[in-house]
Amino acid sequence: MDKNASVIRILVVDDNAQNLAFIRDAFSGKNYIIESTDDGDKAPAMLGQLVPNLIFVNPWIRGLSGQGLCAALRILDLDPRPAIILIYDEKEGKEVNEEILGFLDGGADDIIRLPLNKTDLYARARAQLNFSKCYRDIIVDNQNLKSILEITNAIGDTLDTSEILDIIVNHVASVLDAHRCSIVMVGEGDKGYVLVSNDAPEVRDLQIDLGRYPEIREVIRTRDPVSLDDVKTHPLMKEVGELIMDLDYTSIMVVPVTFKEHTLGTLFLRARRKNRGFTAKEIEFCQIVANASYHAFKNAKLFEQVSDEKEDLRHLAITDQLTALFNHSFFYIRLEEEFERAVRYDSPLSLILMDIDDFKRINDTYGHRIGDMVLRETSAVIRNSVRKIDVVARYGGEEIAVLLPQTSLSGALGEAERIRLNIENTKYQEDFDEVITVSLGVATYSFEHTKRPEDLVNLADKALYEAKDAGKNCVKVITEKSLS
Incomplete structure (x- = not known):
């Protein structure tokens, strides 16, 4: 037997020893495994063990026989589906046409009449095996098509x-x-x-x-x-x-x-x-x-590329190109969101407005290139001095805003002072050795004095002017007392 070829399993359900010997001889020397039983009652159980490709059946075997035997063999729904060939003996005097139609309706695929002929036997077996292969290919193709459709539908949803x-x-x-x-x-x-x-x-x-x-x-x-x-x-x-x-x-x-x-x-x-x-x-x-x-x-x-490009465009739309901080428009979007949250949950919200001291003099003395550098590096210091949840935006010119969600007045004052010191201690480029300072105004949301988001900005702006008037490089806050 060629080990590389497919093995064909044959079950012979026949109590005629001569028929069995003939079938074994016809398929000897080829890739076939042949099992047999002389009792129709035992045939269904043997199918589950052997899983045959081909079944030769004597319909008048003792035990389960005839259409009942064919139906019992077919109902098992084996994979691969076995071909059933009946061994038919006209000498027994049966009415041929009626019997044949009954067996074929019962699940048989073909019949072969006695006496057996080796060429006819082998040809009919090969034909049925080919039919079974085609049937199996159709089943597999349908299963594969179904699986491919399931995969494409699934990946089409994401x-x-x-x-x-x-x-x-x-x-x-x-x-x-x-x-x-x-x-x-x-x-x-x-x-x-x-x-x-x-x-x-x-x-x-x-x-x-x-x-x-x-x-x-x-x-x-x-x-x-x-x-x-x-x-x-x-x-x-x-x-x-x-x-x-x-x-x-x-x-x-x-x-x-x-x-x-x-x-x-x-x-x-x-x-x-x-x-x-x-x-x-x-x-x-x-x-x-x-x-x-x-x-x-x-x-x-x-x-993903399109999404990234959209995200890049969105980033450009909300970012100041010189400082890489959020721009004025996005600041007000976030201010309205955080103000609404503070009102709804009665949570603290603070704002710092700051201005680089004497920035016009720096531009006039060193030129706009140095002025831009000072603005960029100061913005970076501010961004690195605050929390991730804080919103840092270029409010306009050399003025920068820091929105502080969930931050009380004392916390905002501490953060403002930290920013002021960090900027004052920053060393800029080697060809620019001036000390840069900022003036800062702080305001905190209160139910009485801040009815709208703009009120919080106005209070912080008023505090910023007080810091300028106080000599610059300091932090000022509008207190409840000064508002009353």
Whole structure:
């Protein structure tokens, strides 16, 4: 028997020893396994054990027989679906047409009349096996089509790259009963990156050495799928034999993910399969999925690119280009949001308005280039002196605002003084050795004196003018007493 050919399993349900001997002789020396029973009652149980491709049945066997036997064999709904051929003896005087129609309706696929002829027997068997193969191919194609539609529908519902890749590997692993399904991106040299793997959901962009994966290197070289029925005995894996010693009964499939002439990555599968590897239909299924994964990945990347561009545009729209602080318009958007929150929950909210002292003199003395540098670096000092939740914005010219959510008056005064000291102690460029100072005005929301967001700005602005009048480089606040 050729070990590389498919084995055909035959069950003979016949109590005629001569018929059994003839069938065994007809299929001897070929890739067939033949089992038999001389009792119709035992036949259904034997089907579950043997899972035959072909069944020869004497319909008048003792025990369960006739249409009942055919129906009992067919109702088991085996995969693969076995072909049933009746051995029919016209010498027994039965009415041929009625009997034949009844048996065929009961589940039989064909009949062969006694006496048996080897050529006729073999030809009918091959024809039924071919029909069964076609039937099986149709079933597999339908299942694969259904799976592909499920995958494409699932990945069509999201543009998140990680989610798309998770859907692909989990679905493919489930359909093919693989214990590992990964998508591996090809890098420079022998570098590869496992983007996702169904058996290790935490893995993302894991770098691997492709020198340890000759099967992947072969796919990169040929741009064709590779299927290894038994990795431990396959010549391709000889160089990494020590690394795969534990992979008993393991089959591997690697399918390229290509674009034009380039292999971008691979769909990589491992499955425990004793005496069988991946079928041609399974390889074809994975090739379709690999192509779909590329387009899904490409579309998701394109969506991310567009989203990033939109985010960049949004960032530009709310950012002052010189200082990289938020701009005046965005400051008022956030002020209204935080003011509404403070009113609703009676939570503290403070505002610092500050102005760089003598900034016009700096511009007039050193020029606008130095003036811009001072404004940029001072803005950076302010940004690094506050909390992440604080909103720092260029209010206008050399005036900067810091909105302080969840901050009381004492907290705002402390933060203002810290900013003042940090700026005063900052050393700027080597060709500019002046000490830069700021004047700061602080205001805090109160139910009585701040009815609108603009009221808080007006109070902080009034405090800023007081700081200027007090000699600059100081912090001032509008108190309840000064407002009464």
